[in-house]
Amino acid sequence: MTPPKHIWSGNWENESEEDARRRAEAEAERRAHPQPDPAEAPTTVGRAYAPSPDADGDAPRRRPSRGRIAAFTTVALLAVGGGAFAAGTLLDNDDDSATKIARPAALPAVASKPIKPTRGQTRAGAIYAQASPAVVSIRNGQGSGTGFLIDDEGTLVTNDHVVDTAKTVQVKFGTDGRTINGNVKGVDPSSDLAVVHIDASSIPSGAKPLQFADSTGVSVGDVAIAIGNPFGLDRTVTEGIVSSLGRTLQAPNGFQIDDVIQTDAAINPGNSGGPLLDDGGKVIGVNSQIATNGVSAGNVGIGFAVPSNTVRQVLPGLKDGRTVQHAWLGVETAQTVTGSMTAGAQIASVVTGGPAESGGLQAGDVVTRIDGQRINDASDLSSYINTKAPDDKITLTVERNGSKSDVDVTLKNRPAKIP
Missing domain, CATH: 2.30.42.10 (PDZ domain)
Structure with a gap:
């Protein structure tokens, strides 16, 4: 498979080699000192989303417009000046009425206990065996990403930039699963989250919905397991740790996502929308973006996930088809x-x-x-x-x-x- 050449199609190709070197040095300094300094030079970041290949398996040569594929824009950490545009308390607004209504209660967090592998099984293998049947590939006609099942009603979580502007997407459980039509129920560009619904009868018998952990209980150094579809490689698992907490990212609409989890579990284009799991197989985040030095299109050990507590808060409204409001x-x-x-x-x-x-x-x-x-x-x-x-x-x-x-x-x- 020839990897895509233009995953990040914003301004990275116009940066000089000196700019790329400076950004890489700045990120190395940030990794050495986990608490970010807003005055430091930003790191170039790209969303972990894979474009659809041509029939011969190569990446498309024609680059889509910035407006059509939000997944390909270049993003900078602390891009809006350190957070004045950050998300506010969330409310839901019924599209049929201008009246503001109280948001639904957040999805519950579940206490997590480490999964004990069987004899001869690794920890990552045990987590994968339990969680991977609920992980799906999602295609929107322009590219592919990842999603995961969260209930028995057919509710799937993914990134906003994975579904983009599509109203329906193609969903697939595993390499041998049939293609299922999914309806996009709601999107929130400010948190880069989306909800897709499939018919409950289409859920494979072995797919057990994933549960959310409380992301405030996550610590640097904790185990982090990512499952997704990098470059279209079905349900790939990678293992790492939580590298840092409290990061910020630019959302698809240009605003800021707070309390982001950084991990060195390998995340590549196509992992977007997939779960980041703890050692108990509970979701601590939704994989969304990866850092790059502005030249390489591959993983460099710096990935980012929207924290589970943000996901838990946003999803009930999106599931009901409501528009999430943020204080500004x-x-x-x-x-x-x-x-x-x-x-x-x-x-x-x-x-x-x-x-x-x-x-x-x-x-x-x-x-x-x-x-x-x-x-x-x-x-x-x-x-x-x-x-x-x-x-x-x-x-x-x-x-x-x-x-x-x-x-x-x-x-x-x-x-x-x-x-």
């Missing part, structure tokens, strides 16, 4: 201010017509508190907005030209994409 402040943070200056998150720009502008925030303001809670850096700002909902009112303490003042802002629903 409408600023971009430039950097974390430290040292002799006032500690906080400095605003680089304010979106015209956004809630921050309406409240009087300006570029250059340093946010030091929200509702009295200390904001030490851009991540704190992101995390706090992440606890709020559209229409919530917040008070930001800001320093401007040496003077402090309080600014009241009413959060809005996040737009479909970054303005």
